[in-house]
Amino acid sequence: MSLVSQRPEPGPPRPWSFPSFERREVAGGRVITCHLPGKPLAVLELVADAGAVTEPAGKEGVAEIVVRALSEGAGEYDAYGFAVAGERLGATWRSHTDWDSFRCGFEVPVGDLVGAAELLAAAVREPRLDEASLLRVRDERVDEIRLDLSQPGPRAGAAFAAAVWAPDCRYAVPDGGTAETVAALTPDDVRDFHGTRLRPDAVTLVIVGDLDATDADAAARVVFDGWSGTCTETPPLRPPVPRSTGARVVLVDRPGSVQSMLYAGHDAPNRRTPDYVPMTTMALVLGGMFNSRLNYRLREDKGYSYGAFGGFDARRDAGIFVARSAVQTEVTAPALVAAVAEIRTMHETGSTDPELEQARSYRAGVFPINFAGPGAVASGLADLVVHDLPDDHYDRLRQDVLDVRLDAVNAAAAQRLRPDDLVSVVVGDASAVADELRAAGLGPVEVLTDEG
Amino acid sequence: MLTVVPVLPDYPYTLHTLDNGLRVVVIEDHLAPVAAVNVWYDVGSRHETPGRTGFAHLFEHLMFQGSTHVSRNDHFGLISAAGGTLNGTTWCDRTNYYETVPAHHLETALWLEADRMGGLLDALDQQNLDNQREVVKNEKRQTRDNQPYGSWLDLVHRHAWPEGHPYQHSTIGSMADLDAASLEDARGFYSTWYGPDNAVLSVVGDVDTAATLDAVSRYFGGIPAKGSYPPSPPSDLPRLIGAEVRRTVPDRVPVPRVFVAYRCPPFGTPEFDALELAAIVLGGGRGCRLYKSLVLDRGLLQAPDGDVTSTWPFVAGATVFIADLPAREGADIAELEAAYHEIAEGLGDGVTEAEMERARAVHTSTWLHHLATVDGRADMFSQVTTLFGDPGLVNTLLPRQLAVTADDVAAVARDFLRPDNRVVLVFEPAGDPEDTEEAAA
Numbered sequence: 009m010s011l012v013s014q015r016p017e018p019g020p021p022r023p024w025s026f027p028s029f030e031r032r033e034v035a036g037g038r039v040i041t042c043h044l045p046g047k048p049l050a051v052l053e054l055v056a057d058a059g060a061v062t063e064p065a066g067k068e069g070v071a072e073i074v075v076r077a078l079s080e081g082a083g084e085y086d087a088y089g090f091a092v093a094g095e096r097l098g099a100t101w102r103s104h105t106d107w108d109s110f111r112c113g114f115e116v117p118v119g120d121l122v123g124a125a126e127l128l129a130a131a132v133r134e135p136r137l138d139e140a141s142l143l144r145v146r147d148e149r150v151d152e153i154r155l156d157l158s159q160p161g162p163r164a165g166a167a168f169a170a171a172v173w174a175p176d177c178r179y180a181v182p183d184g185g186t187a188e189t190v191a192a193l194t195p196d197d198v199r200d201f202h203g204t205r206l207r208p209d210a211v212t213l214v215i216v217g218d219l220d221a222t223d224a225d226a227a228a229r230v231v232f233d234g235w236s237g238t239c240t241e242t243p244p245l246r247p248p249v250p251r252s253t254g255a256r257v258v259l260v261d262r263p264g265s266v267q268s269m270l271y272a273g274h275d276a277p278n279r280r281t282p283d284y285v286p287m288t289t290m291a292l293v294l295g296g297m298f299n300s301r302l303n304y305r306l307r308e309d310k311g312y313s314y315g316a317f318g319g320f321d322a323r324r325d326a327g328i329f330v331a332r333s334a335v336q337t338e339v340t341a342p343a344l345v346a347a348v349a350e351i352r353t354m355h356e357t358g359s360t361d362p363e364l365e366q367a368r369s370y371r372a373g374v375f376p377i378n379f380a381g382p383g384a385v386a387s388g389l390a391d392l393v394v395h396d397l398p399d400d401h402y403d404r405l406r407q408d409v410l411d412v413r414l415d416a417v418n419a420a421a422a423q424r425l426r427p428d429d430l431v432s433v434v435v436g437d438a439s440a441v442a443d444e445l446r447a448a449g450l451g452p453v454e455v456l457t458d459e460g
Numbered sequence: 461m462l463t464v465v466p467v468l469p470d471y472p473y474t475l476h477t478l479d480n481g482l483r484v485v486v487i488e489d490h491l492a493p494v495a496a497v498n499v500w501y502d503v504g505s506r507h508e509t510p511g512r513t514g515f516a517h518l519f520e521h522l523m524f525q526g527s528t529h530v531s532r533n534d535h536f537g538l539i540s541a542a543g544g545t546l547n548g549t550t551w552c553d554r555t556n557y558y559e560t561v562p563a564h565h566l567e568t569a570l571w572l573e574a575d576r577m578g579g580l581l582d583a584l585d586q587q588n589l590d591n592q593r594e595v596v597k598n599e600k601r602q603t604r605d606n607q608p609y610g611s612w613l614d615l616v617h618r619h620a621w622p623e624g625h626p627y628q629h630s631t632i633g634s635m636a637d638l639d640a641a642s643l644e645d646a647r648g649f650y651s652t653w654y655g656p657d658n659a660v661l662s663v664v665g666d667v668d669t670a671a672t673l674d675a676v677s678r679y680f681g682g683i684p685a686k687g688s689y690p691p692s693p694p695s696d697l698p699r700l701i702g703a704e705v706r707r708t709v710p711d712r713v714p715v716p717r718v719f720v721a722y723r724c725p726p727f728g729t730p731e732f733d734a735l736e737l738a739a740i741v742l743g744g745g746r747g748c749r750l751y752k753s754l755v756l757d758r759g760l761l762q763a764p765d766g767d768v769t770s771t772w773p774f775v776a777g778a779t780v781f782i783a784d785l786p787a788r789e790g791a792d793i794a795e796l797e798a799a800y801h802e803i804a805e806g807l808g809d810g811v812t813e814a815e816m817e818r819a820r821a822v823h824t825s826t827w828l829h830h831l832a833t834v835d836g837r838a839d840m841f842s843q844v845t846t847l848f849g850d851p852g853l854v855n856t857l858l859p860r861q862l863a864v865t866a867d868d869v870a871a872v873a874r875d876f877l878r879p880d881n882r883v884v885l886v887f888e889p890a891g892d893p894e895d896t897e898e899a900a901a
Binding site for chain 1: 529540565578595682715747755789818834
């Protein structure tokens with residue numbers, strides 16, 4: 009038997025750049041088109057400045073209800089008729105809200121793009137928003153939140169948000185709202201949000217696919233022609249304020265758990281921070297790749313977990329840093345201590361050159377893989393709109409990643425990781441883990457009873 | 461003038477078999493400078509021996525722990541440093557390993573796959589086994605034991621197939637069997653199943669076919685064929701379950717949820733093709749019968765993220781058709797279940813042409829979506845070549861399924877979606893979950 013002992017050298021790198029695209033105005037609307045030849049499916053995505061941070065106080069979760077309600081009857085279609093009309097084209101409806109954006113649209117065989125645009129136009133311009141449908145969508149969403157919170161990951165995420173941010177801050181509750189805030193929404197709340205935020209001057213239509221096989225302009229005209237109205241001013245964000253400084257532990261009791269879900273992190277800079285590239289590259293070394301320190305320590309070295317990851321979520325107004333892992337109940341405290349130790353070590357001594365080289369080449373190399381299809385490209389283009397980024401953003405970002413230096417990465421580690429401020433959330437069996445967590449020296453331990 | 465993009469897949473491919481039996485499928489796609497490498501081994505959890513459930517999957521983890529010329533962290537390290545992504549999965553009929561890399565790193569991925577195909581035993585040791593055993597046990601806890609409703613998969617396997625059938629246990633296996641797995645088992649499993657003549661390698665992307673085949677023979681050509689593999693475990697079984705199997709599972713869950721599983725002819729049969737379409741008419745997307753009645757009209761069923769009904773693509777003896785029915789808060793679970801059965805069995809009374817057109821369009825888009833990326837396409841080529849020996853099925857299977865008629869769908873609904881052929885699992889909220897072994901005993 010013979011195996012080749014020598015690892016092959018890579019060939020010469022082949023050039024890649026983000027697919028070229030055009031920003032234009034069609035029928036008064038903002039449109040971005042991108043040609044991907046030969047792809048049988050195209051993507052039509054409408055992105056609006058109507059994310060969770062634009063929700064009025066007390067109406068947390070209304071954006072998500074609106075995006076779901078759009079497909080529950082629009083124009084000539086009732087909910088079932090809308091579903092069937094799209095699916096008979098082979099079109100798949102996708103909708104989503106997050107902190108900073110509101111997105112909906114179709115993935116559709118490219119020849120039926122205009123037909124899908126007609127449905128999209130009906131959904132965003134003429135949704136029925138009838139009382140019965142809105143109440144059903146709202147109540148389904150409440151059920152869904154309860155179902156989510158019965159799982160350790162979402163439960164930890166909600167507890168983490170509440171522990172990191174001051175109580176009156178929007179970020180203190182999940183972007184999709186809580187069971188209480190959603191249950192309190194009325195049909196008029198939903199109609200108001202739609203009427204004030206889903207206006208043509210606050211949306212951009214992204215079309216990605218084989219533009220030789222469809223008439224993108226016709227699709228855009230269908231969406232924008234004759235649509236008028238202006239969006240209300242985006243309300244000023246209640247400034248995101250961290251709840252407190254100093255390390256502490258929140259233990260959410262989930263009796264009978266055979267694992268503990270661990271979150272450890274703190275508030276972090278927003279998307280516009282000047283050290284975005286060094287900060288996020290540092291996070292790859294710490295917890296963003298399989299061979300990152302957190303996964304190596306908790307999984308490959310200790311066998312505590314199926315996986316451990318960490319990184320930044322840099323939103324428009326502020327962000328978070330969080331490390332996460334689900335660990336066997338018996339090793340809860342040592343696993344959390346080990347994760348915190350990795351964060352502290354990175355904060356104090358930074359990355360090594362080989363680690364940085366791996367993170368840099370991974371992050372730069374993976375661009376063409378991450379932007380492989382129309383859906384990913386459309387999503388990337390929508391992100392440009394959401395964060396007001398320039399046309400050459402992705403190519404420039406890739407170059408910035410290749411150029412990032414160790415001293416900048418280590419400066420970001422020293423400044424952006426704050427081990428003494430870590431808020432640790434543990435969702436697990438308190439009777440089994442509370443005592444050892446109190447003894448672990450990670451700050452005072454507060455025990456919450458899980459009502460999920 | 462608009463060009464027309466074909467709506468059905470039509471991918472030119474090259475199938476080449478090395479002297480050692482390794483089947484290689486190459487598909488060129490020059491849109492982006494990336495390449496997907498995907499290896500399917502024709503071994504999965506159905507090939508496990510009694511007392512060693514979960515072993516095929518545990519073994520998959522060991523394949524990332526180094527080999528003759530590859531050190532312990534190098535699979536992830538080298539592919540990450542190349543700007544690539546990678547992973548492996550195990551299911552009843554297969555174990556697959558895959559990398560997607562910038563195309564100029566193609567040979568790195570091929571070299572890594574060849575080294576572990578031919579040289580795993582040089583790196584296998586007790587420390588790696590013990591570490592990955594704990595990782596896998598935590599995977600089981602994270603994905604099953606610590607999740608609400610987490611035992612449903614195990615229960616479907618246990619009850620939809622008869623005692624002793626190779627699908628009667630789930631891929632994740634049992635904690636006791638994972639604890640019992642030894643280094644000797646790992647050496648034996650590798651020596652028995654892992655050889656070039658039991659594998660399919662697919663390469664899709666910005667590659668040259670001739671140069672790729674050259675590289676493949678350079679890296680894999682020296683691995684000797686094993687020549688023979690054990691016969692598949694016997695998988696014959698009665699066509700139907702014969703009587704309803706019903707289990708009530710008290711669990712720490714927020715709402716009741718019913719799972720229904722029917723025993724069905726396996727992937728590859730005309731009946732399975734019809735059941736794929738039946739799953740869409742009945743419970744796929746939002747224009748299906750179940751969504752309209754149970755979500756929109758009656759408010760009994762929690763609106764799903766995905767589909768309410770689906771099939772599993774198993775090939776040995778029989779597979780299952782599954783319905784997943786979480787109740788709305790406050791809905792009567794018995795009413796939900798009864799309404800579901802009425803609709804499911806009603807499929808046998810006939811299906812309209814409009815329903816079929818919708819189902820065909822949805823099915824087509826689902827296929828195209830899976831095939832849209834080079835990694836998805838590579839996995840599909842490896843799958844059909846491993847299971848059926850014909851890579852051309854990537855192009856021909858969809859048209860074959862689209863030829864299913866309304867009568868075919870009604871016929872398979874009558875034949876298989878029936879009370880004496882179903883497993884019904886009813887999860888009910890309870891303060892303390894019972895041990896599911898007892899609950900099901």
